[in-house]
Amino acid sequence: MTDTQRPDQRIATLLDRMEIEITEASADRVVGRMPVAGNIQPYGLLHGGASAVLAETLGSVGSAHHAGEGRIAVGVDLNITHHRGVREGHVTGVATPLSLGRSVAAYEIVITDDSGKRCASARLTCQLRDRPPGS
Structure with missing residues (x-):
């Protein structure tokens, strides 16, 4: 929350702007x-950067779930x-873990269209860190 933001105001995110909806998360x-x-x-056509945002979002959410309470996940490599x-x-993305370690998590993300055809494949690696004080 910034100094000018009221407690009842929600920060707008890239997910909101792109209308990304998470339907399942673990x-x-x-x-x-x-x-x-x-x-x-x-x-x-769907912008490739939009597909990348969806992929990084889903892999980051999975990594954050794996990291657990008091830790954060930050993306360090996206292909x-x-x-x-x-x-x-x-388009629908499904992220599944490739490797879940103590300090690094890697996910494969498959993005398909409404007919189930694969339109993109991605891999995200996140570094897992302790949450900074005050965040």
Whole structure:
């Protein structure tokens, strides 16, 4: 919370702006969806950066669940391959762990369109750290 923010005000996040909805969340599996509309590039296709935001969000949520109370997860490496364009509907991402350690967590994120076709594959590595004092 900033000095100018009232306690009853919620901070707007990138998830809000991109309309990402998390539908399932645990260290073992995170599922989320995002509309294509509003997240497109000039050619009318889902923006690759939007897919990357979805992937990093889902992998980070899983990593944070794995890190547990009093710890945080920060992304240190994201790789994403775009397989096909999407013009409408929603995309759904599913993040599953590749490796869950004490200081590092890695997730694979598969993003599919409404018909279940894979449109992107990603891998996210997060560093797990103690929560800084006062945060």
